[in-house]
Amino acid sequence: MTTETTAGDTATGGRRTGRPGGTKRDSAGLSLTLKNLHRSFGTTRALDGLSLDIQPGEFVALLGPSGCGKTTALRIVAGFEAADAGSVYVDGRDVSAIPAAKRDMGMVFQSYSLFPNMSALDNVGFGLRLRKLRGSARSKRALELLDMVGLTDQARQYPHQLSGGQQQRVALARALAIEPQVLLLDEPLSALDAKVRLQLREQIRALQQRLGITTLFVTHDQEEALSMADRVGVMRNGKFEQVDVPDQLYAHPKTAFVAEFVGTMNRLPGTLTEAGNVSVLDEMLPVREGTADGLAGDVDVLVRPEGLRIQAQPGGNGIVTDRAFLGSVTRIAVQLSGDVAIKVDHPSVRAGDFTPGASVHVTLPAGDPVLVAARL
């Protein structure tokens, strides 16, 4: 069954546009639905009613701190664990009762999942062997996949002879060899060096787009999630705090947790007024709808470093404590009166005056409604 997926018709709002040429494979892109998954380990609730609809060919990342349940969710989808309640649907069919070996999903593990007694080629061909593909056809297909991940020369090498990045690429090829309905990745880059991680990020994403495979990717690294995924589901304590496209998550976080988990956030002390505004840094600003529910009086206002303005001013409201050159932007650490530490981003070409000890004035320009959270 071929599923037609065009770039813009997913819930992503068309963030990822177009595909870098090439045709879709027949096995590409089936929809994946998680419905109300519950899972407890003793008294700990790992999953608390988790639901998610993933479109065919979509790349969704589960992002969250350790213990939030993201790996549990993935393992339930793969079939290695059973949910206490709730179901998993692939292409509309309930697969919850199907054992892992029969679910036809490809999984890439965090590390050390290659079979040590087989060469890279045999590893990739293992799933094909189980599907009764004959020797030469099997080798041919396995080589194709190794070629796709750029490891043709390493075909005869054994896992202990390969680097971490190479091993993960073989693992990816192995998972894709069986033309799975769904691709699952369990923090595949966490055990790798930073540089290798970046390279592999691009490769995985490019491969996924080319093949159009529905993908679920688990990570605790927000940079990874934001740069690779069509949509990101931020999880905490077994539930989604927000599922959205990366730039929405960044610009319009729905909760304080998401705001602080994704990107850097400053916390500025402010006071809520009855009119639904908040007084902060000597300004009166509107509050984003819904975030002040249940709050009154003293709150924290959450602002991104690039959302603040800074200028040199003797007798201002803060003193520069440090500065970090980040390229086009310099991140300036400021200690505000009232003992509040914040970071402000300022274009590097104009940041010459902001040296440690300098007196500055920091303001919050009027604009979009701001996010508030309970005072810490």
Add this chain to the structure above:
Amino acid sequence: MAAIADVQAAPAPAPAIPQRNSRPRHFPVWRWIILSLAGLYFLIPLWAALKFAGVKAFGQVSHQSGFTSALGLSVRLAVITTVLTLVLMVPTTVYVHLRLPRLRRALEVITILPIVIPPIVLIIGVLQIAPASLKATSNLLALEYVVLAMPFAYRSIDTGLRALDLKTLFEASSSLGANWLTTLWRVVVPNLRTALLSAVVLTVALVLGEYTMASLDLYQTFPVWIVLFSQDSGPVSTAASLLSLFVTWVLLMAIVTIASQSSRRRGGAEVALFTVGRRETGDSR
């Protein structure tokens, strides 16, 4: 062992969470069968020996002739052997780890040698070349026991050292003004507590149970006494055997518990103490 029997009585773990999904739970029946059979095989002889000895015999053990001197001899030998082994193996192993890492492989091979040259063979050679003055005392046994204890003493200490960054410790210590010996005594040894404990206990267990060399060297250590005395009274000998087993068990339980507690902190395996080398020497078998 009573501990295994208790475990068999425990029900199979299956928390009763209402399952909407019909995935079959994996029931490990075969596991319980094997463990039960194994448990029976190991427990029945112990039980039989207990019954054979009878409760009375336990009380009589310490009153038998030769008991005190035999036990005393074994304990004395154990102490000498343990001290010698530690004094010899700890500095050597540390030194090799630190200064001669190439020789680690050679050292591993050397410490396998007492396994390849079993005590029954070794004792012949020893009795041949040892000077008469040494042969006249039981200390010869202690000296040879050090050779027998080498494999597991080395392995215990080696395992313990691998968990430390020895080079950094020594450099830090010497930058603060300590010499080699001080560092060894005050820095390395305290960090090897578990390894040293296991080395000590394994050595003590070895000496207390060593029969081959002692009997052929004609010294009445505790195990030798047990065998000789069995001709007088089977039940008492059996009781003495059970007692020595019990003592060994307590000692070993202690180190395994302590070792696994500290290795759990490191997230490591629990069995590093008992790897290759343990008792292939056949000296007590």
Add this chain to the structure above:
Amino acid sequence: MAAKSELAPAPGIRMDPGAAPRGLARSALRAGFRLLGIVPFSVYVLLGLVLPTIAIAIGAFENSDTGALTFSNLDVAAHGIYLTGFETSIKLSVLAAVIPGIVGFLIAYAIFTAKGRAGSAIRRVAITASGVFANFGGVPLAFLFIASLGTTGIVTGWLNDLGVNIYAGKFSLFTLTGVLLAYMYFQIPLMVLVILPALEGLRPAWREAASNLGASAWHFWRYIGGPVLFPPFLGCVLLLFGSAFSAYATADAMTAGALPLTSIQIGSFLNGNVIAGQQNVGKALGLGMVVIIAIVMIFYTLLQRRAAKWLR
């Protein structure tokens, strides 16, 4: 390994061309001093292990009376009752290696895969028990079995009550079967202990990856589990062989020398039960024993080396 740095000059000594020969000599001297550290150990090993072994090796070739070079000791050692001794010992050791090898592996796998809190409790208990039982042996073990299965043993009595007379046939604790039964008591736990590290090297990710790719349990063991575990399994069986072959005390205490085993026969030479002119045959026997075990241990080391590569 930092092999080269051992001989490299310490930092701070510049190697200019004119000083090259002196620098080398200095570093060679330094290396020599380095080796001093293991002198005490080496001396001890030399005196306590190497010299006795050499004495045996030499003695095996010496005529017991004249000291002249002869092969007669080896000749005697390779025939007659001594040959029987070797055969029986090897047969016993093979059985006492393979059977406990399999049983021990199953037990180790059973405790290793036990899950949950009960599982880790089982593991702890079983490992401790194995450590303790692997050290049982010799005298106490002999008495355990005499008390259980001897002619007046408790278990013998139970079986008699059930109508089974185990002594009706050829069984006796003095035979190979009896000694084998006793040997299993420490061989099985030994196997459990030495195979566990290999099992720990069996990563769960492999099992999961295999099943994710469609493998059943059978497929997994056939293609991955079996091939990966076989070398260490074989190695451990070899280790058990060495352990059984060199065992002395259990058999001696149980059979009082009734069973022709090489180790017992060697012991009898020290007890003075020798035919005149054959005193050095015992040394020849000892040499033979060492050679056999050495070969076995070499294979063991090779197999473990191979296993280490895969099981990391």
